Every structure is written in C-alpha cells, then in structure tokens.
Amino acid sequence: MPGLLDPGLHDQGLPLTQGLPLTGELPLPSPSPVLALSTASDAAAGLPFGLDISTLQTYVLLYLGLSSLVFVVVWVVGYVRSR
Helix, strand or coil: CCCCCCCHHHHCCCCCCCCCCCCCCCCCCCCCCCCCCCCHHHHHCCCHHHCCHHHHHHHHHHHHHHHHHHHHHHHHHHHHHHC
C-alpha cells in the first residue's frame, strides 16, 4: 500500500486524502491500558516498593525542586567563572 504522501497517488489521479475521514483528522490509535489513567488512585495500585501515591508525589516534587536548583547553580557558577 503506498504511503500517504506518496507521489504515486497523484500519478494515478487519486486525491491524497483518499481513505481518510472527511474531517481532515487522522485516526488515532487507541491508548494503551497502561497509560489510560484518569485519576491518581488508578496509578496507586501499580506502585513499586509498597509506596502510596502521596509519598511518591512528595519524593518526585523534592527531586524536581532539588534538580532544578542544582541546574541553576551550575549555570550561575559557569557564568561567574567565564567572566
């Protein structure tokens, strides 16, 4: 089957949108059941090491805050040393 943007479709006189919905939107694949979470409690059942969702959220926020702070410190130190 030729690709969507295959120039061979024009050679045959077929429009490029043949086989697509008339709205112009491409059909999307159905989401994976692993990623189909609607609330935080949906993810709580699959957490490793027996963690609960609030503990994991706290650790993630601490990690993101500290890594952002270290990122800024590294850039400031590099800027000061270059002057």
